[in-house]
Amino acid sequence: MKSTPIPASLFIRNREKMAGSLASGSLAVIMSAKRMPRNGDQFYPFRQGSDFFYLTGINLEECILVLCPHHADPSLRETLFIPKTTARSELWSGPSLTRKEAESLSGIREIRWADEVDAFLKLVLPGASMVYADQKEMFENDQDFAPLSPHITRLRMVKETEEVEEIKKATRITRSAFLKVLERAEPGTMEYQLEAEIIGEFTRSGANGHAYEPIVASGKNALILHYIQNHSMCQDGDLVLMDFGAELNNYAADCSRTIPVNGRFSKRQMELYEAVLRVFKQAMKMMNPGVIMADFHNDVGALWEEEHLKLGLYTSSDVASQTKADPIWKRYYMHGTTHSLGLDVHDPFDRSQPFEPGMVLTCEPGIYIREEGTGIRLENDILITENGPVDLMKDIPIEAAHIEELMSCCK
Ligand SMILES: [Mn+2]
Incomplete structure (x- = not known):
């Protein structure tokens, strides 16, 4: 990790919450992510499994966490197995984690070598009332296992202060990247050159990199919702829609x-942009505890109906003939307004649950008009609190006049 590690207190608390949610006398096995082969002897960059990281703070492959939260012997309640460094692995990849380092990162006292896990499981499995696993293969083929993910999802939906701090740091880096883009953009710039400004700033700032494949979509490309080719030239008179974020x-x-x-x-x-910005601001105000995601989206759809009418995209007689199952605003607004954000850009979320203080959710209205070849989206990350929504991206320029001013002064 290039950035200061998150304090182990977060992972200790996460495991405590996890223990509280599991059946009495049960055991849970959580595996780290694997290195994914790319080609020949090469691998894709390693990214830890989010559930595993949530419970351990460890960024290493071939690790296994075994939790027996209610075991009579306290020394068996939390055990982390990590790979032993060999002379060969040390020569090629440098020293791996020591047991002491794994302990200080995770707050887990019992750190053992990965080759001891089988013997350990033989010891603790027979006494377990139930076994939770995070690997689909395990619980789908074997009825003795229960999936762990619903329990972790419930916990991951509400962020701890340390998690909000990390997201805030990621938004600050994302802001600097956007300011670089404003300096660089002009007619003739390639979309990938704007992408280069973004990744350049992320790397300079010590971020892991992109949190997801960035979208840099000029002109009509903005109508392709998940456009990631980023290979066109930005033309004079066009807009460029960018959807990007740092991972820290x-x-x-x-x-x-x-x-x-x-x-x-x-x-x-400008008319279209101001409409998106108005909807964004009104939508954000509605992000309060108790709100159900689907209702929120429909309420934002109603805001859109009004704006679409003002923009002349359809008439009130079109509105009168719409059906509830197929509202007319979906013609120009085809995606959702919000999703949860955290260790994953689309963090696990139970959509039947209302918004709660501590959740971090995006607010991302947009308009996509095929007839005009235009797509506009604005998206900020919002913290839900008892005292109303907190915009974690309020410092990233969004007002049209501010964007124009920044673009004229840095040329
Ligand atoms: Mn989003």
């Missing part, structure tokens, strides 16, 4: 901004 200590930021390539919104672009 495995925590994601998720931001969308749409800017005029030449630094000035045309009259129509």
Whole structure:
């Protein structure tokens, strides 16, 4: 990790919460992610499994966490197995984690070598009332295992202060990357050159990299919701929609901004942009405890209906003939308004549950008009609190006039 590790107190608390949610006398086995082969002797960059990281703070492959939270012998309640460094692995990859380091990162006292796990499981499995596993193969083929993910999902939905801090750091890096983009964008710039500004700033700032494949979509490309080719030239008079976010200590930021390539919104672009910004601001205000995600999305759809009418995209007689199953606003707004954010850019979330203080959710309305070849989306990360929504990206320029000013002054 390039950044300061998260204090072990977070992972200790996460395991305590986990223990409270598991059946009495049960045991849980959680595996680290594997290195994924790329080609020949090469591997994709390693990214720890989010559930494993949530419970351990460890960024290492071939690790296994065994929790027997209610075991009579306290020394068997939490055991982390890590791979032993060999002379060969040390020569090629340098020293791996020592047991002392694993202990200080995770707060787990019992750190053992991975080759001891079989013997350990033989010792603790027979007494377990139930076994939870995080690997699908295990609980799908074997009825003796129960899936762990519903329990972790419930916990991961509400963020601890340390987690919000990491997300905030990721949003700050994302902000600097956006400022670089504003300096660089002009007619003739390639979309991938804007992407280069983003990754350049992420790398300089010590982020892991992108939290997800960035979208840099100029002109009509913005109509392709998951456009990631980023290979077109940004043309004078077009907009460029960007959806990007840094990952820091495995925590994601998720931001969308749409800017005029030449630094000035045309009259129509401004009308559309202001509509998206109005919906964004109103939608954000609705993000309060107790709200159900699907209702929130429909309420934002109703805001859109009003804006679409004002923009002349359809008429009130079109509105009168719409059906509840197929609301007319979906013509120009096809994606959801929010998702949970955390260790994953689309963090696990139980959509039947209402918003609660401590949740971090995106707010991302957009408009996509095929007839006009225009797509605009604005997206910030919002912390739900008892005292109303807190915009974690309020410092990332979003007002049209501010964007224009920044684009003119840095040219
Ligand atoms: Mn998003």
